[in-house]
Amino acid sequence: MGRVSKAQAQENRQRVVETASRLFREQGTNVSVADLMKAVGLTHGGFYKQFASKEALVDEATAYAFEETADAYPPEYGVREVVESYLSVEHRDDAAEGCPITGFATDRARAGSESEAHRVYTEGVQRFADTLSDDDQDGLVRLCTMVGALTLSRATKGDPVSEQILTAAREALTAQAQAGTADPQGPGPSD
Template identity: 65%
Template sequence: MGRVSKDQARENRERVVASASRLFREQGTDGVSVADLMKAAGLTHGGFYKQFASKEALVDEATAHAFTTLEEWRTDAVRAHEGDPAAAREHLIDYYLSPGHRDDAAGGCPTAALAADMSRGAQDSTAQETYTEGVRRFAAWLATADDDGLANLSTLVGALVLARAVKGDPLSDQILKAARARVKS
């Protein structure tokens, strides 16, 4: 098999990062092996170390990639409600606390999905720094004239984690509904 072009190598790397971002949010960073990552990306296990120094290096990149999802949601909400920041905020809250978001951990918010991994990981890692900055930015976006957004963020993330944990029971939908009412009041 011949060498891949620089463009193909870049595309392969991007595919691995995107796949890792989804798998880490769905299964946790410890729950996914390098072989699993490469299989999900449609590449061979041997190619991993040509692209990444270690799994930790991939965790760093995949965490940053996951937070682009959150940025895209905010951008979409702002565009959908241009000139009305309160409506944009409510739009995002409605999606965040929806059954669809609850049921899509792989494509969902990294703040909720990666919280446990970040609490167990090295506090000085690039992934931890990216995560912390993502939390700050999300809270700032949720802030109102009356508060800094941290309580609302905590409510959103906590509700999503709990709703996912009891998914399949009516309590899951009740948690989402109660959190939505609390944050929007």
């Protein structure tokens, strides 16, 4: 088989990062390089032509996941819209495309704090909390409630309590958002 062009190599690398981001959120970073490359449709040996190590890929996949999350909640979304989307059955059921905060939390808690992935994760948590913040409510409190509810809902999926958790958290947070602003969709022009 012939050598691939630089453009094809870059495209393959991006596919590996995107696939790793999804698999790591869904299954954890313990996914083997062989399984990852099989999912991408490339050879195991090709991995080491693209990445110095699996940890280097974890760093990139974490950054990619947070970029995707930022795109999922554009600036024009108000707190209520973010809460409703985040605490939905669709988000619960799609861990692979879901929030990297919940997807990477266990792995980040077990890993050291010296990695690039740790820095990216920590900054991503803070940025997401900032998007949920307003004058009346700390974004970290909202984020903790959302992440906890999503995690518990995923852990209890298949039982009615799973949707009850999502509903209870969503209603509590949207009521707080509505009480905290004149417009429940977010701050208005006079704010």
